[in-house]
Amino acid sequence: MNALEVRALGYRYPDGTAALRDVTFAVAEGERVGLIGPNGAGKSTLLLHLNGLLPEHPAPVAAVHVFGTPVAEPHLTTIRARVGLLFQDPDDQIFCPTVWEDVAFGPQQLGLGDAALATRVARALDQVGLKGFDERLPHHLSRGEKRRVCLAGLLACEARLLALDEPTGDLDPRGRRELKGLLDSLPVAQVIATHDLELVVESCPRVIVLDRGRVVAQGPTAELLWDEKLMLAHGLERPHILRHRHPH
């Protein structure tokens, strides 16, 4: 079973602008897929569809399926526990007074008991390398630490599909390297929307190119990103790292 299936997904903003048109792709269980494209291509909008935050008025037939379950009203609670959405700005995502409470927020909504909750939070914090950060205050954390708290919040829900919006944006090299290592170590399916093409080359075997709301290409990362014409046509470029790697 695929972790994610998107079939002919279309979306218009309330003002009528088409944001997504006929988007179709699938992500296998445990697979990491890069989602690239210029600013305003619809990457973030697409991610918001993966757990049903969009569309505001669901169509009768769901265009998105997560582990075979349609992303639609009766299943939204299950879907949102399975799909972990990492938002671009960690300050939007961390809204609790302390790190522990924030990581516990998701599982709490799932109705976990105190003991199970404590175990989950401890495990999630351990997984992202933030052991002992329980009582820290969000505004005292660095960008990279905030990102990892966000990620722990998703892992604590036992998400099996992560939808990540610019996970390495505005991180310093160390923060980026650590986050990349962390993502690589997680055995769950991941859709990574990013401008960080080197991250895509290194972490995602497959890539989807989105432009003006359409999937303009999808396939093996090295092949697509090597195609300079394709890259330039869609506001991207051939990453340097490929020049040292590609067999041609």
Add this chain to the structure above:
Amino acid sequence: MRRALLEPYQHQRSAIHRLLAAVKVGGALAFVLAIVLLPRAAWTAYAAGATLLLLLAWLSRIPPAALARRLLLVEPFALGVALLSLLQPNGLMIFAAALTKSTLCLFCMVLLSSTTRFSALLRVLWRIRVPSLLVTTLALMHRYLFVLVDEAGRMTRARRSRTFSRDRASAWRSSASVIAHLFVRSSERAERIYAAMCARGWKT
């Protein structure tokens, strides 16, 4: 400076800081109640209360100037209310009593909030069954106060770096637009926070 006012010295570790948050909240509540219920002219009792607070302040080892600054920040509100009582007969006495009472209460709160982490305070409020809507609102307010202050700071700095005149009027105008922008951004952020909450299973 703004940081210091928002979150002063909570990290210090004096005996007062280490005291259980619930004890401090209970004590502060009892103190405020007692002061409010005292007869108007109980000057000796006020003095005793003030001595107690000063003793606690000394024990907490927070620089007195910092405490005074925080107290002065909230004092205008107390003063405003007290001033109204001057209009009554025997106004001066009522004014003095009202000002003393509210100053003592405010100082008690300043002391409480300076020696207790906000998250611990919230947990106590939660446990003593303060309506959850109120606690959640307080928690969100405290969380985003810092984000907002930072954002305002960044916008003001950016504004200032492109402002070349010392004209008062234009300074006011640009502050107004910073405030307007901040308002728009905050409301957009509120929407994103809500989406992020929903994404982690928040049910309306």
